[in-house]
Amino acid sequence: MSENIISTKNINMIFYSEARKTHILKDISINIPKSKVTMLVGPSGCGKTTLLSILTGMLTPTKGSVIYKGIELLDMNNTEKTLLRQKEIGLVFQQYNLINTLSVAENVAIPLLAAGHNFENSIKQAARVLQILNLGDHIDFLPSKLSGGEQQRVAVARGLVHNPDFIVCDEPTASLDAENGKNIIKLLHNISRSKKKTVLIVTHDNRIFDYADLIIYMNDGRIEKQESKSGNQN
Amino acid sequence: MHLIALKMLVGDRAKYFGLVFGVMFATLLMSQQVSMFIGILERTASQIIDVSEADIWVMSPEMTYIDEIKPMANFELYKIRGTTGVKWAVPLFKGFGSVKTFHGKLQQVILIGVDNTSLIGKPPKMLEGKWEDLKEPNAIILDKAGWEYIWPDKPIELGIEVELNEKIAKIVGICEASPPFMTSPLMYTQFKNTATYIPQGRKYMSFVVAKSEDGFSPEEVARSIHNKTNLQALTTEEFKWRSINHYLTKTGIPINFGITVGLGFLIGATIVAQTFYIFIIENLKPFAALKAIGVTNKQIFMMVMVQTLVVAFIGFGIGIGLATLFFESTAHINAMRGFSLIYEVVFGTGITIMVIMILSSYISIRKVLLVDPATVFRN
Numbered sequence: 348m349s350e351n352i353i354s355t356k357n358i359n360m361i362f363y364s365e366a367r368k369t370h371i372l373k374d375i376s377i378n379i380p381k382s383k384v385t386m387l388v389g390p391s392g393c394g395k396t397t398l399l400s401i402l403t404g405m406l407t408p409t410k411g412s413v414i415y416k417g418i419e420l421l422d423m424n425n426t427e428k429t430l431l432r433q434k435e436i437g438l439v440f441q442q443y444n445l446i447n448t449l450s451v452a453e454n455v456a457i458p459l460l461a462a463g464h465n466f467e468n469s470i471k472q473a474a475r476v477l478q479i480l481n482l483g484d485h486i487d488f489l490p491s492k493l494s495g496g497e498q499q500r501v502a503v504a505r506g507l508v509h510n511p512d513f514i515v516c517d518e519p520t521a522s523l524d525a526e527n528g529k530n531i532i533k534l535l536h537n538i539s540r541s542k543k544k545t546v547l548i549v550t551h552d553n554r555i556f557d558y559a560d561l562i563i564y565m566n567d568g569r570i571e572k573q574e575s576k577s578g579n580q581n
Numbered sequence: 582m583h584l585i586a587l588k589m590l591v592g593d594r595a596k597y598f599g600l601v602f603g604v605m606f607a608t609l610l611m612s613q614q615v616s617m618f619i620g621i622l623e624r625t626a627s628q629i630i631d632v633s634e635a636d637i638w639v640m641s642p643e644m645t646y647i648d649e650i651k652p653m654a655n656f657e658l659y660k661i662r663g664t665t666g667v668k669w670a671v672p673l674f675k676g677f678g679s680v681k682t683f684h685g686k687l688q689q690v691i692l693i694g695v696d697n698t699s700l701i702g703k704p705p706k707m708l709e710g711k712w713e714d715l716k717e718p719n720a721i722i723l724d725k726a727g728w729e730y731i732w733p734d735k736p737i738e739l740g741i742e743v744e745l746n747e748k749i750a751k752i753v754g755i756c757e758a759s760p761p762f763m764t765s766p767l768m769y770t771q772f773k774n775t776a777t778y779i780p781q782g783r784k785y786m787s788f789v790v791a792k793s794e795d796g797f798s799p800e801e802v803a804r805s806i807h808n809k810t811n812l813q814a815l816t817t818e819e820f821k822w823r824s825i826n827h828y829l830t831k832t833g834i835p836i837n838f839g840i841t842v843g844l845g846f847l848i849g850a851t852i853v854a855q856t857f858y859i860f861i862i863e864n865l866k867p868f869a870a871l872k873a874i875g876v877t878n879k880q881i882f883m884m885v886m887v888q889t890l891v892v893a894f895i896g897f898g899i900g901i902g903l904a905t906l907f908f909e910s911t912a913h914i915n916a917m918r919g920f921s922l923i924y925e926v927v928f929g930t931g932i933t934i935m936v937i938m939i940l941s942s943y944i945s946i947r948k949v950l951l952v953d954p955a956t957v958f959r960n
Contacts (some may be wrong), residue, residue, distance in 0.1 A: 400955040405873060426877055429954075433875025440957050444870035446585075448592020451587065460582050461876040505874065517958050 351378040352513055352545045353402055358411035360397055371397050372408065373568045379513075384536055384545040384558055386550055389565035395549045396517065398565070402438055402547070404428030415513075433461050437506030439535075441518035443498045445490040449532075451501050452486040458509040476504045480512055480534065495542065496527030504533060514538070516548045520555060532558045582876065586884035587891060588862065596863075597892075599856040602709045604896020604934055606905070607849020611842050612904040612922060612930040618838040620920035625828045626821040627759035627919070628693070628767075630671070631704040638820040639670070639806055642813045646827035647820070648762065650675055652784040653812065660810050661789050666797035667806070671696035674775040674787040679746040680731065682767070688731050691765045692745070694775035694787075701790060703756070703769055708714045710739050710754025710947055717769055724758040726904045726915045727766020760918040762828075836937035846933060853892075854941035861945035862884070864954055867920040872954035881949055897934050 360372035377403075379385050387395050394531060395550045400406035401413060404420055405428070412422070413420040415431070423431065437458075445454045454563075455473035460466065474486050480500045490498055498518060506514055517537065520528030532548070532555040539546045556576075564571040591597050607782040615825040616665045623630075627646055629638065639661055641651035674694025681687050682932075685714050695702030700712050708725055715722055728737055741752045745768065758767045770778065776785060799816040806814035815823060829835050861868075868881060 362825060396955075396958045400958055403873070405953070405955040407957075425881075429872065429875055429877045432873065433877075436875075438874050438957075440870065440873075442957075444866060444873075444957050446864075446867045446870075447587060448589050449585065453588060457585065457871065457876070460585060461871070461874070552960050576768050 350381045352381045353415045354378045355398075355402070355580075356412040356414075357400070358401060358408045358413065360394070360401065360406070361409045371568050375411070375568075375570055377563055377570060377573070379545060379547055380561060381512075383560035384539050384546045384548065385561040385563065385565050386548045386556060386559040387565065388411040388549075388551055388553075389571070390551065393565045394568040395565055398477075399515060399517055399547075399549050403438065404431060425512065428504075433458065435511055435513055436507070437509065437511035437514040439499075439506040439514070439519050440504050443490070443502040443523045444487050444503075445498060445501055447489060447491050448488050450489060451493070454490060454501060455504045455508050457505060462509060471506070472507055476508045477501070478552065480504050480581065488514070493522055494527075496530065498535070499523055499527070499531050503531065505537065508544075512545060514544055514546045516546065516550075518550055519548060519549065520552045527552060528552065528555065582880050582884055582888045586805040586887045588697075589660045589867070589884075590860075590888045590891065592870045593860065596856055596860045600666040600853060600860070600892045603849050603852030603856060603897045604893055605900040606852065606936060608632050608900025608909075608930055608934055609903045610845030610849070610851050610899050611933060612901060612926050613907055614838055614841045614845065615926045615929070616904070616908065616922050617920055618842075619923065619926065621762070621828050621834060622825050622828060624760050624919060625763045627758070627761055627876060628675070628691075629821045629824065631759050632678050632702055632790055632817075633705055634792065636741070636793055636817050636820070637667075637670075637791040637803050637806065637814060638817060639803075639810070639812050639814045640787070642811065642840040644780060647675070649827075650787045652781070653786045653789070655786050656774035657810055657812060658789055661791060661806055661812075662925075664802070664806050664809050666802035667789060668701075668792040668794040668795050669701075670789050671699060671701045671711045672772050672786045673702045674772055674785065676775065676784070677765075678746045678768070678769070678779055680750075681747075682731060683742070683744075686731065688766060689729065690768045691761060691763070692775060692778060693769050694772040695768060695769055697771045697773050702772075704758040705769075706757040708755045708757055709737055712754065714753035716771065717751070718751060719749055719751050719774070719777075720770065721745065722754040722756050722769040723752050724767040724916055725762075726758075726760060727768065728752075728755055729915055730766050739853040747779075748778050751776065760915075764916055779854040784830065795945065799928075813857070817890045834837075846937070849934075850940065853896075853937055857889075857941045858945050858948075861948055865948065866957065868949045869952045869954050869956045872952065878950050882946060885942055885946050885949060889938045893934055893938045897931060900934075901930070 355374050358372050358375035362369045362371060395540050401408050452473045453472050456469035459469035459472055477483055477486050484501055510545060518530050535546050536558045538544055559576050562574045641653050643651050658672055676692050678690050678692045679687060703712055714720055737755050741747055793799045803814040803816055903956050908922050
């Protein structure tokens with residue numbers, strides 16, 4: 348049995364508004380195995396993004412437990428959770444969320460700068476990661492000058508630059524065409540394999556399911572089923 | 582992260598220039614207008630300050646400021662001289678006359694009659710001629726700005742005769758006097774000659790200026806003079822502030838300047854607050870992304886502070902530079918004499934700009950600190 352990087356037990360998330368109570372997540376208990384690619388899939392509104400926010404410490408569930416590397420996430424305050432993300436988690440967003448007034452290298456260097464590294468070394472490290480992702484010629488470009496696929500690769504580089512153990516991607520292929528989408532997933536898959544990194548991908552793009560070691564299906568705030576696909580694409 | 586904050590700031594050129602312009606505009610308007618206001622107030626007391634030898638001014642009890650002349654009887658001078666603690670006391674005349682040049686030009690002037698022997702009452706600096714020449718018959722000394730008013734294109738020339746209230750007066754010297762509130766030329770003559778130029782009644786002593794003896798404070802000597810003569814006796818500082826207060830409370834000058842300075846503050850604060858708020862709102866998603874990828878609230882607070890301080894320093898620097906340029910480039914104009922940018926105004930404007938920036942950034946910072954990093958997962 349493989350070791351888990353993060354586990355949840357009986358996660359419930361209820362949003363209260365004046366008019367009603369919305370039960371978004373219902374008794375979610377999952378285990379994300381270390382050094383594997385896990386995909387969290389399901390239709391829009393099923394609670395994937397809410398679960399992702401909880402797993403990355405950005406949202407506190409109404410009930411339940413989240414254990415990251417043996418530590419209860421819910422016992423941490425906001426600053427501790429932010430620092431955990433700074434050191435341990437690499438995030439890749441659907442909309443890239445690159446800062447348009449910064450160059451590609453500066454965008455990628457942000458996690459290092461946030462961790463207190465000096466500017467010059469951070470830019471050098473960012474350039475090295477961009478080189479690996481075949482963006483070495485674009486380090487001084489502004490993000491707006493790049494194609495969607497290139498911007499997503501920059502976002503991946505930003506998620507990897509500080510060498511995190513847990514890489515979390517929210518719909519990384521949603522804004523890309525089939526070929527670029529596939530390339531990004533291949534890249535994440537290769538990183539997981541070669542660097543022994545845990546990758547969690549939230550997606551509803553079934554074209555990329557082949558790259559998963561584990562697929563967790565969600566529907567209406569519940570885990571519908573889990574499917575281990577170890578051996579695929581290795 | 583400070584460099585990132587700066588790059589985020591200057592990367593959005595339009596907003597960056599808008600912010601700098603707002604701060605610059607507020608700085609320029611506030612520092613220039615406050616300096617002008619202080620300059621005008623100083624002018625209202627300039628003739629008091631120029632009589633540097635005296636520390637006590639004695640005048641009619643009804644007088645409230647230096648330009649409101651109610652003459653006293655000459656015998657009061659002897660009562661003042663006889664007061665304990667008075668080292669010396671001399672008469673001073675102030676009145677208005679009309680000068681006519683031999684080319685027919687008419688100009689209203691302020692005539693100051695200084696003590697016949699000691700010449701106390703004269704301004705401190707002589708530019709052409711000697712103060713002693715004032716003892717010659719019909720002699721007057723004119724201030725440099727006055728010369729330039731009457732003869733704008735003519736080089737200074739001593740010995741020229743003019744008609745002062747239809748009496749011949751000879752210019753024997755040119756002095757440098759502090760600019761008066763009204764920009765009229767200042768003419769100095771001996772006290773005894775003032776009656777020749779300006780028709781007077783039995784009373785023609787506008788002021789008595791006095792000096793307190795060593796060991797006596799001007800305040801206690803002024804009180805003694807008042808007790809003995811029932812006249813109004815003030816120290817130089819008291820009289821200066823009484824004159825300034827008159828203009829502050831009895832004229833529309835402070836309201837006028839107050840409105841302009843207030844508008845400078847309001848417009849500057851509005852431009853800066855609005856632009857900064859828009860800048861932050863438009864960057865809310867990137868800030869949320871920064872928080873999501875591990876930038877702490879403290880680091881984000883410092884980033885916004887760096888942006889605020891950089892805008893404040895650049896805008897303030899340019900604004901103060903432009904205000905300095907204004908006063909430097911207008912220093913040679915007679916009407917602008919005495920106006921300058923004083924360091925207290927620079928310091929005060931700096932504090933006000935920081936208040937504007939803190940107020941402007943407060944709402945924006947709150948917005949950034951409260952932004953939910955999980956918003957980056959929403960489209």
